[in-house]
Amino acid sequence: QQQVKQSPQSLIVQKGGISIINCAYENTAFDYFPWYQQFPGKGPALLIAIRPDVSEKKEGRFTISFNKSAKQFSSHIMDSQPGDSATYFCAARGNYKLTFGKGTLLTVNP
Amino acid sequence: NAGVTQTPKFRVLKTGQSMTLLCAQDMNHEYMYWYRQDPGMGLRLIHYSVGEGTTAKGEVPDGYNVSRLKKQNFLLGLESAAPSQTSVYFCASSQTSVPAGEQYFGPGTRLTVT
Numbered sequence: 001q002q003q004v005k006q007s008p009q010s011l012i013v014q015k016g017g018i019s020i021i022n023c024a025y026e027n028t029a030f031d032y033f034p035w036y037q038q039f040p041g042k043g044p045a046l047l048i049a050i051r052p053d054v055s056e057k058k059e060g061r062f063t064i065s066f067n068k069s070a071k072q073f074s075s076h077i078m079d080s081q082p083g084d085s086a087t088y089f090c091a092a093r094g095n096y097k098l099t100f101g102k103g104t105l106l107t108v109n110p
Numbered sequence: 111n112a113g114v115t116q117t118p119k120f121r122v123l124k125t126g127q128s129m130t131l132l133c134a135q136d137m138n139h140e141y142m143y144w145y146r147q148d149p150g151m152g153l154r155l156i157h158y159s160v161g162e163g164t165t166a167k168g169e170v171p172d173g174y175n176v177s178r179l180k181k182q183n184f185l186l187g188l189e190s191a192a193p194s195q196t197s198v199y200f201c202a203s204s205q206t207s208v209p210a211g212e213q214y215f216g217p218g219t220r221l222t223v224t
Contacts, residue, residue, distance in 0.1 A: 009150070034212065043114075043200050043215030044153070089152060096141065096160055097168065098213060102152040 003027055004092050006101025013108050019077040021104045023090035026071065030092035035064065035075050036100075038087045047088075048075070080108045112136055114216035116201050122222045123191040131186040131219050133201030141204045142184040143168075143213065144176060146197040153200065159184055191223045 005024045013019045023033075034049035050057045050064045050073065057064045063076045077084055085108050091098045114135045123129055133142065143158040155168030159178040173195060175187045184203075188195060198220050202213040 006152075041218075043202075043217050045215065046212045049212070097143075097155055097158060099155075099169075100153040102150060 003099045004090060004101040006090050006104060008104060009102070010105040011107070013080045013106065015080065015082060015108055015110050017080050017108075019080045019084065019106055019108070020074060021088055021090065021106075022072065022074045023101050024070075024072045025092045025099075027092070027094055027099075028071070030094045030099075032093035033064070033066065033073050034091050034093070034098070035062075036089045036091065038089065038103075040086075044089060077106075080106075082108045082110050084108050114201055114203055114214050116199075116216040116219050118219060119217070120220050122224065123188075124224055125192060127191050128187070128189050129191065129221075130188075131199055131201075131221075133184045133186070133203075133216060134182055135184075135201075135203040135214070136182065137203060137205075137214065138181070139203035139205055139214075140181070141213075142178065143202045143204075144174070144184065144186045145200045145202065146170065146195075147200060147218075148197050156186065156199075191221075193223045195221065196223045197221060 035047045036044035037047045038044040048059050052068050061078045066073045087103045089103050090101045117132045144156040145153040154170045157176040162181040165176045177185045198218045200218050201216045204213045
């Protein structure tokens with residue numbers, strides 16, 4: 001049973017464009033929603049995270065939007081750069097553990 | 111401060127062989143985790159530990175065992191490797207004050223079972 005559904009699987013964006021990744025969850029007990037960035041050959045690293053009592057959080061070019069009633073959250077990367085090319089994972093926390101989405105491979109063309 | 115380290119970085123096993131993957135963290139974190147990452151599958155939790163001497167099963171524990179004898183180390187064992195265990199394995203740790211919040215990941219171990 002996939003508890004966190006992430007889309008799209010892959011995304012190609014032109015430099016300067018907006019990258020949008022969507023996630024949906026099923027378990028209403030989840031209480032924390034982080035996003036991780038992973039470059040090839042490296043471990044994932046935390047980018048930004050949000051709690052369900054906040055509808056939006058922005059850090060630099062990265063924004064998370066959260067819709068508790070719809071059980072959905074999304075990330076926006078503004079002014080996407082070639083250096084943002086990586087795999088992005090959304091996740092949800094419950095009972096000491098994180099459940100990850102399957103990931104989105106983002107390619108930003110120069 | 112090395113963060114989370116994993117050894118070895120690469121390993122090739124034959125079916126039926128055994129091995130142990132070592133994870134070490136120098137951040138005094140209570141929580142530690144082992145994940146496997148397969149193409150198109152994201153990160154799946156194998157086992158985790160909420161403190162020294164404790165272990166618990168995650169989403170995909172079959173075929174693996176773990177031990178947390180020291181707070182800074184978390185070992186993942188494969189007793190009889192199978193080709194289905196070919197994967198990239200990541201260890202992670204997190205602080206007590208934010209359980210399973212910000213997890214810090216190691217660089218990974220790429221395991222191939224032939």
